[in-house]
Amino acid sequence: MKLIHFDVINSTNTFLKDNYHNYQHLTFVSADSQTKGKGREAKKWLSEKGKNLLFSVLIKNEKLIEKYKTLSIVCGYSVLEVLMDYGLSNISIKWPNDVYVDDKKICGILLEAVSKQEIECLIVGIGINVNQKNFEEEYAITPTSIRNQLGKCIQLDKFKIDIYSNLISNFKLIEEDYDFYSQLRKYDYLKGREVFALVSNEKKLVKVLGINSDYSLSVITEGKKIDLETGQISFSL
Amino acid sequence: MKIYKVKVNGKYYEVEVSAVEQVSGEVKLQPQKQEEIVSQGYNVILAPIAGKVLDVKVKVGDMVKKNQTVAIIEAMKLENEIQSAFDGQVSAINIKKGDDVRNKDELIILK
Numbered sequence: 001m002k003l004i005h006f007d008v009i010n011s012t013n014t015f016l017k018d019n020y021h022n023y024q025h026l027t028f029v030s031a032d033s034q035t036k037g038k039g040r041e042a043k044k045w046l047s048e049k050g051k052n053l054l055f056s057v058l059i060k061n062e063k064l065i066e067k068y069k070t071l072s073i074v075c076g077y078s079v080l081e082v083l084m085d086y087g088l089s090n091i092s093i094k095w096p097n098d099v100y101v102d103d104k105k106i107c108g109i110l111l112e113a114v115s116k117q118e119i120e121c122l123i124v125g126i127g128i129n130v131n132q133k134n135f136e137e138e139y140a141i142t143p144t145s146i147r148n149q150l151g152k153c154i155q156l157d158k159f160k161i162d163i164y165s166n167l168i169s170n171f172k173l174i175e176e177d178y179d180f181y182s183q184l185r186k187y188d189y190l191k192g193r194e195v196f197a198l199v200s201n202e203k204k205l206v207k208v209l210g211i212n213s214d215y216s217l218s219v220i221t222e223g224k225k226i227d228l229e230t231g232q233i234s235f236s237l
Numbered sequence: 238m239k240i241y242k243v244k245v246n247g248k249y250y251e252v253e254v255s256a257v258e259q260v261s262g263e264v265k266l267q268p269q270k271q272e273e274i275v276s277q278g279y280n281v282i283l284a285p286i287a288g289k290v291l292d293v294k295v296k297v298g299d300m301v302k303k304n305q306t307v308a309i310i311e312a313m314k315l316e317n318e319i320q321s322a323f324d325g326q327v328s329a330i331n332i333k334k335g336d337d338v339r340n341k342d343e344l345i346i347l348k
Binding site for chain 1: 282283285286287288304312313314315316317318319320321322335337
């Protein structure tokens, strides 16, 4: 394991994507602030300097790469477990891997991969709102933070180590084919909800049945049951 | 059976021709197999996972360097940058933004 920290960087994910060949498996790169923090499909990830946990971890283990679907959702579940240890409640996973408290987003996760003919590495980018109190920008989903949920700030350095440790433990369990599904399905945010989803490039209203054991999302739309593996989920009004 | 003398590229051949029924038909071009494409000096960039094409970064005729990102495929919030393993010129692009692809689908062909 290698730990790297920047005061400010463009993006921890971009740093690892550009330099993955120079670093080993389980290199963690964190930053107090990002100038070009990003989410899915080039969306921005915004964060007040020094208030939150922003980091990326490099995955070069073949088995973890092969099990990227499990890895993706277990990263969310790993964050959920630590948040529970810190006293937060009503935490859930919004498929495929965001972490919510009530109906508010507390953690976003972006997986990126670099491939030539095969996937050469995965980069897991995780942003967790820790001590930020105010969220000034306009957000599609209302954000929250540990500070806002507990009413007090926590020690960011200790929280970082707790998150890193739990990720490493759970990565080992993934390699050992541990059954996470039976645990994390209890925290399925979308289960039973009606949402809009992209189905074959069309936005459709779907009823979510729940996360499947292969981590696809089972939904019903127009009377048919289908399993989603890609695409945006947005909420119905 | 009739025998004809046929001149091809300046050389004469004796050709036997039988009368047959005239039938209509069509010739369908079979897509070349990947092995045939590679053996003719082309390189094929394959999809490493099933997913949706988020972006295609090149167009036909572009020169591509090894390690250059040519496309991005997304699945389960995994955004996969597809880098070329070869230098070459883009000869064919089999995908566009929004397409669904399967694992090992041929994305881009370089010559």
